[in-house]
Amino acid sequence: MQDTVNPRKVPSIMFQGTGSGVGKSLITAGFCRLLRQRGLRVAPFKSQNMALNAGVTAHGLEMGRAQILQAEAAGIAPDVRMNPILLKPQGQSCSQLVRMGKVAGTCSAREYYTLSRENLAIATAAYDSLCTEYDIIVLEGAGSPAEINLQGTDIVNMRMARHAGARVFVVGDIDRGGVFAWLKGTYDLVPADARPLIHGFLINKFRGDVSLLQPGIEMFADLVPVPVHGVLPWLRLSLEEEDSQDLASDRGKAGATVHVGVVRLPHISNFSDFAPLKAMEEVRLSYLEQPSQLAECDLVIVPGSKHSLHDLEFLRRSGFAAALQEYVGTVPIMGICGGLQMLGQHLEDPQGVEGLAGGAAGLGLLPLTTVMAREKTLRRGSWAGAGRWQGQALSGYEMHVGQSRIHSDVEQLCTDDLCLWDGSRRVFGTYLHGIFENAANLRLLAGLLRLPLPIVDYQSEKERQLDLLAHTIAEHCDIDAMLEGLL
Structure with missing residues (x-):
């Protein structure tokens, strides 16, 4: 697949990683905020995102939540050009x-990789369009550029960096151990x-x-001709996570x-719904892996899913399922999106x-039947309350x-059947x-x-x-060296 080069050389930097979950997304968001604070018109970009955390733009289009957060950090409206290709695993x-x-x-x-040429064309066109509107673009890679079996069909790491003419900075996670091995291995396995x-x-x-780390950094400089x-x-942050592998229960509140x-x-999606709860010192958020953990909860949520059946x-x-039935009426139970569908009487696909x-009986906690359809509902906005919420308004997507x-x-x-409540069972379901x-x-x-939220x-x-x-990025990174001669 032939590489392309962006004809309009807008300054750009790119954060790639030694693997998934090393912090690329948040560092990209942090750099967007830092450059915005310096008075630059900045936009984020990730050509291909594989994630079950997605959101809806004001135009009713779908994009990764990580790029939505990065756009917010840049002080601009989320735009699907910032994430032109989104993959959502569904089993x-x-x-x-x-x-x-x-x-x-x-x-x-296997089918997806046969589409790499046309996906790259879509991604580069989106990137080139952004370049006409911003002073600098901050790109994010995916996984690792050292995945040698994928380099031939890559559209998100080095091939995108080459098109953008971007300065690449590789991020390693020392908390997992072996960071110098990860960094050198990545450098060595990237094409020469x-x-x-x-x-x-x-x-x-x-x-x-x-x-205590400094001697290691100095020794590393003798092995790789690129500086740290x-x-x-x-940092303890509650900003949205991109990958479900990064989900963690609260500790120490x-x-x-x-x-x-x-x-x-197993197919949890849109877990960004819970980032606000994690930010609250008064709330302890736990991801439950055993039914016995329900006994400790004041509220139980069945979240969204990319494969509800x-x-x-x-x-x-x-x-x-049996444990939730046991707690009906004593602890409030909430279902969001796919969780709402599972709380119903029947689910068909x-x-x-x-x-x-296929199809299956639901948990029977709300009187509804759901049929899957190929057309996806994508809406962001405000909805009027109904019933006891008459005169109020709810927002979401x-x-x-x-x-x-x-x-x-x-x-x-709520209007459009978006929020349902069975008061005798204390079961709440919503598509919002x-x-x-x-x-x-x-x-x-x-x-x-009846909770003190x-x-x-x-x-x-x-x-x-x-x-x-x-x-934190400005304090702990040599920003002047990273940007020297770029702007």
Whole structure:
């Protein structure tokens, strides 16, 4: 596959990694905020994202949540050009392919790599379009550029860096151990003609006395002719995670008065819904892996899923279904999106939209039936409250393929059947993602669920954390050296 070069040389830097989960996404967000603070018009870009954390733009298009966060850090509206290719795994080694915010179909891994030429053309066109509007672009890679079996079909690491003419900085996670081996191994396995693109390394998630690491950095300089430009400390942040492998329960919240448990589904999606809860000192958030953990919770949430039928079967096989039935009426139970569908009476996928065609009885906690459809609902906005929430408004976004039909009386708290409540069972279901993100929604939920949830606006906390991230990067990295001669 022939490499292309961006004809308009807009300055660009790129963060690649020694692997997934090393912190590329947040460092990219932090750099976007830092450059914005310096008065630059900056935009993020990731040509291909594989993630089940996605959001909806103001134009009703779908893109990765990590790039939405990075756009917010840059102070601009999220735009699908910043994430032109999105892959959403849905089991059976297949993924849903989203191009420029719209579903283009499903494909296996092998099928996807046969599309690399046309996907690269889509990605480079999106990138070139952004270049006409911004002073600098901050790119993010995916996985590792050292995945030698994928280098021939790469559209997100070195091939994209070459097109952009970007300075590449490789991020390693020292918290996992062996960071120098990871960094040198990555450098050695990158194609020789791509190594000149690497301008430096960043060591991330360091704990302890950095002076003890300095001798290692000096020895590393004798092995690799590229400098380490910074050692970033481990930070406790509640900003959205890109990968489900990074999900972790809260630890050390001594002042927490509310314990929220989220069932850890095999195909959990849109877990960014819970970032606001993690930011609250009064709330302890746990990802539940055993039914016995339900006994500790003040609120149990069945989250979104990219394969609802498979995860419904998991709930039964694991014992969670029986345990949830046992706690009905004593602990409030909430289902969000796919979780709402699983709490219903029946779930059908006759066309195999999420995998193999089929159907199954739901948990029977809400009187609705859901049928999967190929057309995805994508909407962001505000909806009027109904019933006891009459006169109120809820904000968030919808992103689902199922259409649900209500069978019998249940309290509807929002227009478009988006929020349902069974008061006798204390079961709440909603299609709204982002429901914990603003104070108005939280006030309604706290009253309904009779829980002392703090009434806060997550956006202001997110802004504080982005500023902290930018400050930390500026303090612990040699920014002048990284940007020298670029701007």
